[in-house]
Amino acid sequence: MSVELSPVDRLKQSAAIRNPLVRNLLSEFFGTFMLLFIGLTIVMQFILTHEKLNTWININMGWGFAITFCVMMTSQTSGGHLNPAVSFLMVTLGKLSVPHFFLYSIVQTAGAFIGAFLSYLVYYDQFQKFSGDRRVLVGALGSAGCFCSFPGTHVSNLTAFFDQVAGTGLLCLFLCVIVDKRNKIPDMLHPICFGLLLIMIGCSMGMNLGYPINPARDLGPRLFAYFIYGKEVFTYHNNYFWIPVVAPFFGAVLGGWSYHLFVGIHIEDPDIDEERPVQRMIEDGEKSDRAEHKRLIKGDNH
Incomplete structure (x- = not known):
């Protein structure tokens, strides 16, 4: 007697991807898309209501929940990097090849771009209410911060660079703590730990830039914002845009290897x-x- 397959099982038989790389790339694309779709709509609720609907702690908790569920969703396929800086750290640790790193980074950035696009569609009417047909970068009617980071005029690019190194360093240091099998943290708790980690970073490292700490998270939405706000999204603040794209790679290596140097290699x-x-x-x-x-x-x- 044959057992009738469920619709999901039939779909799996006919459409499941067998190539591990393609499967991982699809997972990273979709996971980063969902992360940015959720995260940016959280920020939009804060900015487009003149900081009335959300508070800073709401933003931090919202991003923490977003990373928890998105990592939970993708952990059994690609491992849930969702961040080129994390993928680069995996390269230095010998857990990801260089060609795969570049492919991961491309799909992560593409997913972030699509996440920005759909979040803009969800709140398009709110953008219209906020500033009419005008799309202002920063200031009282500035809304570009809904998509990517823009430092205040008093924050130097040098400080911004150090901020991103430090923030991403914290992220990757404790990421290594969480995934190190010798610390005996159950796999099922890893996504929750990542979410709590992001909340901690947001509460401590958000004043300067809003803790992008993820090249795809900043560059993907910035590319989308270019079509709305123009080239100023790249030229603002002495071409600040490259800092949240480049600095996190330094922070990831510094943070991840600091854990292994000071603690990890000394655990028996x-x-x-x-x-x-x-x-x-x-x-x-x-x-x-x-x-x-x-x-x-x-x-x-x-």
């Missing part, structure tokens, strides 16, 4: 820890045998 492997009790039993047994042998010798002498 589980198999060594498991052997220790056995080794101690053997050593204790040998000591006991030697003591018994000495006792017998003394007894014979008497």
Whole structure:
């Protein structure tokens, strides 16, 4: 008696992608798209209501929930990088090839672009209410911050660069903590930990730029914003745009390898820890045998 397949099972039989690379690229594209679609609409609710509907902590928590569910969704395929800086760290750790890194980065940025486009469609009427047909970059009627980061005039590009190195460094340092098997954090808790990590970074590193810490998260929506606001999205603040694209790569390597240098390589492997009790039993047994042998010798002498 044959069992009737469900619609999902039939779809899997006919359309499931067998090539691991293609499957991972599709996962990274869709995961980054969802992350930006959710994240940008959270920011839009804050900016387009003149900061009345959301608060800064709401934004941080919203992004934290977004990364939790998007990583949860993609972790069994690509691993849920959703960030070229994270993918680059994986290259330096020997877990991703250089050609695959470039492909990951392209699809992540493309997913972020589409996420920006759809979030704009969702709140198009709110943009119209906010500033009419005008699309202003920054200021009282500025709305470009809905898509990507723009530092205040008092924040230098040097500070912005350091901000992105530090923020992404924190992200990748604790990412390595979470995924290190020797820390015994259950896999099912990893997405939740990533979400809490992002909330922590937002609460501590958001004042200068709003913690983009993800080249795809900033560049993809910035490319979309170009079609709305024009070239100023790239030229503003002495061509600031390249900083949240480049600096996170330095931060990712610095943060990830700092964990391994200061902590990770000093953790003893589980198999060594498991052997220790056995080794101690053997050593204790040998000591006991030697003591018994000495006792017998003394007894014979008497």
